[in-house]
Amino acid sequence: MSAAAVPLAAPDRPINVVALAIVILLFVLVAALGFVAARWRRGEGTGLHSLDEWGLGGRGFGTWVTWFLLGGDLYTAYTFVAVPAAMWATGAVSGFFAVPYTIVLYPIVFLLMSRLWSVSHRHGFVTPADFVGGRYGSRALTLAVAVTGIVATMPYIALQLVGIRAVLTVLGLGSAENVLLTDLPLIIAFVVLAAYTYTSGLRAPALIAVVKDLLIYLAVLVAVIYLPIKFGGWGTIFDSAETKLGATNPATGKPVGVFIPGAASYSAYWTLALGSALALFMYPHSITGVLATKSRNTIRKNAAVLPLYSLMLGFLALLGYVAIFAGTNPIDLNGTVNPQLVVPQLFLDNFPSWFAGIALAAIAIGALVPAAIMSIAAANLFTRNIYRDLFRPDATPRQEAKVSKIASLVVKFGALVFVIGMDQSAAINMQLLGGIWILQTFPTIVAGLYTRWFHRWALFGGWLAGIVYGTIAAYNVVNPVTKANFGGSIAPIPGTDVQVYIAVVAFAINIIVAVALSLLMRALKLSDGKDITRRSDYGADENDPKVVQLEREHPLAEPGGPTF
Amino acid sequence: MSSPEMSSPDLPMRDMPTRGPARPGPYVITGVLLTIAVVVPLFVPAYSVAEPDLAGMPFFYWYQMSWIPLTSALVGISYWLVNKEDRRRREAVRETPDAEVER
Numbered sequence: 235m236s237a238a239a240v241p242l243a244a245p246d247r248p249i250n251v252v253a254l255a256i257v258i259l260l261f262v263l264v265a266a267l268g269f270v271a272a273r274w275r276r277g278e279g280t281g282l283h284s285l286d287e288w289g290l291g292g293r294g295f296g297t298w299v300t301w302f303l304l305g306g307d308l309y310t311a312y313t314f315v316a317v318p319a320a321m322w323a324t325g326a327v328s329g330f331f332a333v334p335y336t337i338v339l340y341p342i343v344f345l346l347m348s349r350l351w352s353v354s355h356r357h358g359f360v361t362p363a364d365f366v367g368g369r370y371g372s373r374a375l376t377l378a379v380a381v382t383g384i385v386a387t388m389p390y391i392a393l394q395l396v397g398i399r400a401v402l403t404v405l406g407l408g409s410a411e412n413v414l415l416t417d418l419p420l421i422i423a424f425v426v427l428a429a430y431t432y433t434s435g436l437r438a439p440a441l442i443a444v445v446k447d448l449l450i451y452l453a454v455l456v457a458v459i460y461l462p463i464k465f466g467g468w469g470t471i472f473d474s475a476e477t478k479l480g481a482t483n484p485a486t487g488k489p490v491g492v493f494i495p496g497a498a499s500y501s502a503y504w505t506l507a508l509g510s511a512l513a514l515f516m517y518p519h520s521i522t523g524v525l526a527t528k529s530r531n532t533i534r535k536n537a538a539v540l541p542l543y544s545l546m547l548g549f550l551a552l553l554g555y556v557a558i559f560a561g562t563n564p565i566d567l568n569g570t571v572n573p574q575l576v577v578p579q580l581f582l583d584n585f586p587s588w589f590a591g592i593a594l595a596a597i598a599i600g601a602l603v604p605a606a607i608m609s610i611a612a613a614n615l616f617t618r619n620i621y622r623d624l625f626r627p628d629a630t631p632r633q634e635a636k637v638s639k640i641a642s643l644v645v646k647f648g649a650l651v652f653v654i655g656m657d658q659s660a661a662i663n664m665q666l667l668g669g670i671w672i673l674q675t676f677p678t679i680v681a682g683l684y685t686r687w688f689h690r691w692a693l694f695g696g697w698l699a700g701i702v703y704g705t706i707a708a709y710n711v712v713n714p715v716t717k718a719n720f721g722g723s724i725a726p727i728p729g730t731d732v733q734v735y736i737a738v739v740a741f742a743i744n745i746i747v748a749v750a751l752s753l754l755m756r757a758l759k760l761s762d763g764k765d766i767t768r769r770s771d772y773g774a775d776e777n778d779p780k781v782v783q784l785e786r787e788h789p790l791a792e793p794g795g796p797t798f
Numbered sequence: 799m800s801s802p803e804m805s806s807p808d809l810p811m812r813d814m815p816t817r818g819p820a821r822p823g824p825y826v827i828t829g830v831l832l833t834i835a836v837v838v839p840l841f842v843p844a845y846s847v848a849e850p851d852l853a854g855m856p857f858f859y860w861y862q863m864s865w866i867p868l869t870s871a872l873v874g875i876s877y878w879l880v881n882k883e884d885r886r887r888r889e890a891v892r893e894t895p896d897a898e899v900e901r
Binding site for chain 2: 326330333334336337338340341342344345467468469470471472493494495496497500503504507508531534535537538539541542544545548549552769770771773774775778
């Protein structure tokens with residue numbers, strides 16, 4: 235509708251003063267909340283001088299706080315920007331798979347996460363690699379899980395910055411000529427974020443998530459009711475999407491996108507959904523959210539109520555189609571089309587400035603919550619599984635908290651350099667690889683929750699095989715238009731032409747290798763690591779005694795017995 | 799934490815069980831419910847069609863969206879079943895503290 239009015243080589247955008255003022259106001263409010271959070275539910279005596287307090291918010295979040303925290307953690311700003319952007323650009327297969335993904339996610343979470351919670355609670359594990367170390371007694375395997383977690387998380391943090399940048403660009407902050415001016419608001423936002431994460435730990439994103447989620451629900455609810463009414467119903471919106479996605483792309487000679495997947499893309503669609511769902515709770519930031527809960531059942535209860543966020547995400551995805559009908563024109567500062575600006579631009583074009591300001595603030599703040607949790611999770615991995623395990627086995631809780639705080643600053647600084655110094659597509663490629671890599675820790679972590687049948691070196695071999703295959707396969711995907719490598723996450727199963735999500739094939743290879751090597755190593759009777767967990771640990775709840783206490787009262791209890 | 803060289807001791811396990819033996823019923827039902835919640839939304843051939851549409855929304859889109867509350871309900875029922883059984887098992891172990899190893 236407004237498409238014709240916008241010249242293609244866009245000059246600097248005008249600043250929308252009202253919307254910008256609201257975004258700044260809400261940002262200041264949220265930052266203040268972040269600092270205040272240090273005093274919220276503060277532990278008696280110790281303050282924030284341990285990883286349990288700083289890095290897991292005191293391990294006491296109940297159902298409500300967890301709902302907001304995990305909602306803010308999993309449904310990130312980048313999701314809000316990238317999913318509608320994918321719908322707008324190429325349609326269902328690359329965009330709407332997010333809906334089945336976030337559906338099948340919750341049965342999986344229900345099955346796995348309370349066992350991980352119980353064993354971690356009993357032993358005081360803070361990271362997934364802590365559990366792997368306790369279960370398999372293998373330093374190499376622990377390190378593999380820890381490093382995979384850190385490497386997969388870094389680009390994810392960088393992408394949160396991409397989300398903030400989309401909002402700032404649309405608001406008119408930034409200019410094609412002055413790079414420093416363009417990045418300055420981003421740097422300020424991140425310095426503030428780093429400061430309150432440093433002082434308040436996980437409590438800051440938990441408190442901010444409440445504000446952010448309420449704002450996002452408000453913005454999406456209003457948009458999905460008001461915009462279809464304004465544009466004459468969903469029918470016209472879907473018709474225009476079908477027309478756009480069905481048109482032929484002159485560069486490839488194929489349709490622009492997929493409106494309803496045909497038989498050829500079935501396998502891509504469901505493997506993307508399943509692979510992503512299996513991978514999500516292997517990310518350290520998701521596990522941090524789980525381990526911060528109060529009792530064994532908190533995460534299970536949340537698996538039943540978190541899908542409300544999926545519903546919101548589904549409607550948000552459809553806003554990508556609304557933008558097709560509305561003729562939203564996402565022109566970046568350098569004059570090129572940037573699909574990631576679609577949703578911010580849609581709000582700015584079709585709502586009064588003050589409401590657009592609220593919606594844009596929700597997206598920008600939505601970047602701060604996961605960025606904080608991810609940096610805490612990566613910092614905890616570094617502290618526990620690299621600093622402590624390799625260099626300072628006798629580190630005190632106070633030292634651990636100190637190292638973790640500093641590591642969280644380093645991680646955020648690294649992400650900032652990533653986004654400002656490198657091309658945005660580098661962060662997206664790395665994130666794509668990160669998703670493939672993190673799924674390769676699934677067999678180690680999840681099998682460990684149920685059985686010790688797999689040999690520790692077999693799991694290591696499977697992990698390595700999966701990572702190598704996944705990386706090569708992702709590199710070999712070439713973008714048909716730009717001819718760049720890492721052109722997508724879909725590739726044929728080797729030896730066939732069935733298109734599937736690369737991570738799922740890598741995962742299958744991982745498991746096959748792990749099974750084969752386990753059989754071999756059991757036959758060779760190679761030494762298995764020491765298992766410090768007991769069978770009862772996997773069902774323990776908040777009131778059951780912790781291991782430290784058990785050792786004192788029942789010194790005969792011998793860990794490492796067989797588990798089936 | 800532990801030295802990777804040490805092998806697992808083959809001593810009989812003396813464990814303090816946190817829960818009594820499980821009854822399979824609730825877990826089997828939960829397994830079925832959760833399997834439905836994973837498999838059905840992933841079976842693309844069943845829903846990759848445009849008709850019947852709902853208020854202008856093609857079947858492909860509204861069908862998948864409607865699985866969100868359905869999954870939520872299935873997980874909710876599973877929670878209720880498993881939680882009830884879990885509580886019973888905990889009480890069982892409290893009544894007979896010297897119960898055998900948890901099953």
